[in-house]
Amino acid sequence: MRGDKDVTLGAGGATTRGGGPGATCATPGAAHPRVPRRIATVIVNSLKGGVVPRIGLPYITVGREPEINALLRDLAIVADGGASFRFVVGRYGSGKSFLLQTIRNHAMGKNFVVADADLSPERRLQGGRGQGLATYRELIGNLSTRTRPEGGALTLILDRWISGVQSEVAAAGTLPDDPRFVDEVRRRIFVVVDQLHEMVHGFDFAKVLAAYFDAQLAGDDDTKANVVRWFRGEYRTKAEARADLGVSVTIGDDDWYDYIKLLACFLRKAGYEGLVVLVDELVNLYKIPNAISRQYNYEKILTMYNDTLQGRASHLGVIMSGTPQCVEDRRRGLYSYEALRSRLTQGRLGREGRVDLMAPVIRLTPLAPEELLVLVEKLADIHAGLFGYERRLGEDDLARFLEVELSRVGAETLVTPREVIRDFIEMLDIMCQDADATVEGLLGSGALRTLANPDERDVAGPGAAAGYAEFTI
Template sequence: MDGSTTRVPRRIAAVIINSLKGGVVPRIGLPYVTVGREREIQALLHDLDLVADGGASFRFLVGRYGSGKSFLLQTIRTHAMGRGFVVADADLSPERRLQGGQGQGLATYRELVRNLSTKTRPEGGALSLVLDRWVAALREEADPEGALARQLEPVRELVCGFDFSRVLELYWHASLEGDDDRRAGVVRWLRGEFRTKTEARSELGVNACITDDTWYEYLKLFAQFLVGAGYQGLIVLVDELVNLYKIPNATSRQYNYEKILTMYNDTLQGKARHLGIIMGGTPQSIEDRRRGVFSYEALRSRLTQGRFAGAGLSDMLAPVIHLEPLTYEELLVLIEKLAEIHAGYFGYERTVTEAQLVSFLKIEFGRVGADTHLTPREVIRDFIELLDIACQNPGAGVDELLRSDAFSGAVTSPVAATAEGDVDAAYAEFTI
């Protein structure tokens, strides 16, 4: 490796370094640190092509904590925005589920819409931008009203489509009339902020509002509308499925899994168009037959791996993609990129050599249980901490830090560290 890398802007470098050290995935700058996962990325990019052609897709990304699920989701998010999709992403939590009796499903919808992102607004909050772009495109038509009717016709044919198209018409006319209050009301309605039909009727004259039971239908409507607005479709990313696994009430869990089944069936049976859904979870949250997704028999029978996969063979076209650990070589490339970004951000000449990078990884992989439990998150966190300490303490060399007990001491085998002559004779050999 020659150690060369593209110069990273300081603002993006700061986000990358601070996010990764804190154990979270940066929302910008991912191409600078993406390594490996070529097969997974290609499979998901194939799904984007399908969605752009008018189809729909549904995938699960399965991996342990820190294995790179969220990183891969954000990578696909970046690719999707670059290809002209609108992306909505949300992490599930105790307050945000797919279904709930206290507004948890609607809370997830609100989070998705709040994080609505496009290529020109990658940080989220792109709903108003999308609507204004749609209005601007309509104004350029020779017959704007006719174009409006043609665009909304396929929307009206879907469930809840009449009210959705009515709200869009209100936004169009409010834009023509310069009625900012009405436009703001429409945005609030689309964000799911109206709690009752009465409230929606009094402010907008619409006899419906987005609820726990209907929010997914409105995602399908959004996908159809976005195509008419000039985008390729809608990609929905949902992470932290483990929060469904943690729901204590079995009936509530089943309702949430039933919502997943509805989404899965809609996308694969062609009932949804221009919509891609990707969900991320741990193996336990998916495969546990007592509390996980597989506890819902209808989903288990659809998602269980077939007879031919396994034994080193993986099916990247299956609905469930299991993330394999990054290889030693891929991690070496990754930490080299991080070393370059760190040096560029803090304004010093990189001094960490390739031999030191190799030594760092040897120590990391030498830890007890590293073969099965070491994750990229832990490697990245340790490496950035090493760079931070070396940068702040010029007198402490990298080799010295790597040899310190605080870092390398954890890999010392107690048996190997004990000289043969130091073993008490009473414990050298015994019989049970």
């Protein structure tokens, strides 16, 4: 196996390539996905560090089918010209960021443009010192498409738009060497631009787009760079923007969301399905010490929520994620803002153990033990392939690991997929480096009998520990 360029995954839920105790043969004829070594390295290093890998998610995705399908239905609504807004709520390490990254990949594959940002003390939705604008800049900097999944796709989008219009003109019979070609391209460009005039700030937005097209024709790279700078919200003063681009507005803390709506409409006209905005770490709004500042941020969420659900935005999908505490705490969380609480709180029927995945809030339930078994098996295959050894863990070993992991003190409230994955990869690392290490030896050492960070307790909703009390095969 050493020296291979790819890592082989066992197909199904209980197949292995190793010859250790309890190993079983793969199903005859089953397909074995190949994991490139570069992706396998990112997966292992990211998961061990407690973060979600940006690539390779399909190789380790387990469960969450109902949640994913619900969010995919939202993408269909956005593609049809509507808008959507969802909250994904779950404890630390429960898979919120993983779900967001999974939807990010799905959206790019369906020809959406995706913008994502993590909130922080410096990045909020509203702020008196540029925190809202900082979030906008992060979103624009992370614009991603199918052909530019790593972000930074703004220039690519603008160039693709102009190139697409030129191709349409040529396909209609007016070739580039025809004197009418430039005029026809310009006419079609301004048809798109004129359709944005009726929106808030649409006139200036359209004027900047036209300036980019003129600069493209003239080969004026400085003006193109200034247009990109304006879209990124990097102009500090209106005078500076007026001197460079002839527009008297700049994107700021108070109005950045209006430009997100404009961008979503433009992207549709530029050949994309729409714009999906992913905002993670809502807990940083919960942590704002000043109550008035928190309320301003919650008011911005309410504005975005109302816009999308009342039809004042189009081709725009917004997904925000946070912990149950930062949403449901009536003293500091979203529920402290009555207008949001009345919109987001569960109805009485939803509290009877039923799950409504069409509601604005999607609450993540724990992965079932069977799903965790499939997950650790995939990770065992990836780890063995990455480091070039025959997998030593069979199904019985994996089941034994999960049995100990999910029965330790505090598991009912603290064990999450992140905790399980971290411990499992650590065990694989030790066994990879020590040929004499065994599963029973490591599990019997008592290291997994208590949680490593008992102070990292999070507020969980009713039933959050369901499925963790017992593990049997």
